[in-house]
């Protein structure tokens with residue numbers, strides 16, 4: 583077989599096992615009601631938690647940003663691509679999450695791929711929750727530090743690993759809100775362990791920023807944790823409705839990251855028009871208590887609606903509301919049955935989640951209505967829950 587034939591055989595095998603990843607072509611903006619192949623669908627898939635991705639204020643800000651700044655940065659930040667609007671955005675982000683400084687990136691993947699290597703190296707040790715996002719796993723591998731994965735949320739296991747480690751630099755790495763489970767990491771305990779073992783604590787708040795904490799300032803603000811040893815990562819393509827990401831913390835730590843993060847140094851800066859739009863997005867998040875209240879009400883409605891049914895909603899107080907199915911094929915069958923009835927809810931299977939825990943990943947947004955959530959509850963009610 584040639585190299586091409588080998589990848590063709592691998593693709594065919596994936597398809598035969600129903601593991602081929604496919605993408606749908608969406609014909610309308612990101613919103614609960616979308617059109618695909620001429621069909622209207624009610625979607626519970628996006629991370630657009632506050633419903634800002636198609637907000638007219640942000641489309642206007644993006645247009646205004648492009649008029650003021652053009653379309654491209656033209657270079658990386660450290661060469662000539664760092665504009666006054668990037669600087670203003672970083673200051674605003676730092677102030678918003680309650681830190682001294684912040685560094686902005688084009689995506690969260692870039693922050694997560696580069697951050698561990700800037701703080702650790704060979705001989706150091708990273709301690710990571712087993713359910714962390716794939717981008718944090720990739721970043722830990724790039725760092726060349728030893729990578730210890732503790733059972734999900736198990737701070738006792740983490741404490742044992744930290745005690746047994748003689749590494750000069752230790753780093754604890756966790757999602758705040760776990761993207762496939764919707765649960766929140768035990769941040770206070772993790773911070774206490776970081777203090778006891780002189781470790782860095784890096785919290786990926788991709789799904790908490792804009793959603794949790796006072797005015798949506800994030801999971802660390804909610805937990806009341808602010809310290810030089812803590813770094814918070816936020817993404818700006820989810821609740822903020824645009825794209826991009828940032829890391830925020832002590833000014834000297836951020837200065838160090840600027841010197842050492844390869845995923846910051848060797849890439850073109852995000853468009854200044856995007857940075858301009860993000861300034862408006864942060865204002866909308868800050869003033870977004872009504873949107874967050876809508877979200878909480880919808881979460882409660884879904885929890886109540888599924889409470890006395892055979893559908894097993896996983897315990898979550900965030901907009902990520904998974905329904906556990908277990909079997910891979912059963913999860914696919916339920917997702918297909920919903921699709922046939924005009925509802926788009928993704929089935930998540932291994933290796934994204936552990937074997938035997940395939941699920942529907944329902945995600946709610948402030949743009950959904952009570953009628954939308956009722957329709958989901960009723961449609962699930964009409965379907966047979968897998969035994």
Ligand code: PMP
Nearest residue numbers: 689690691715761786788817819
């Ligand atoms: N961290 C987590 C927990 C995520 O869920 C994601 C994206 N799904 C990322 C990081 C990556 O962020 P971005 O999409 O901005 O690359």
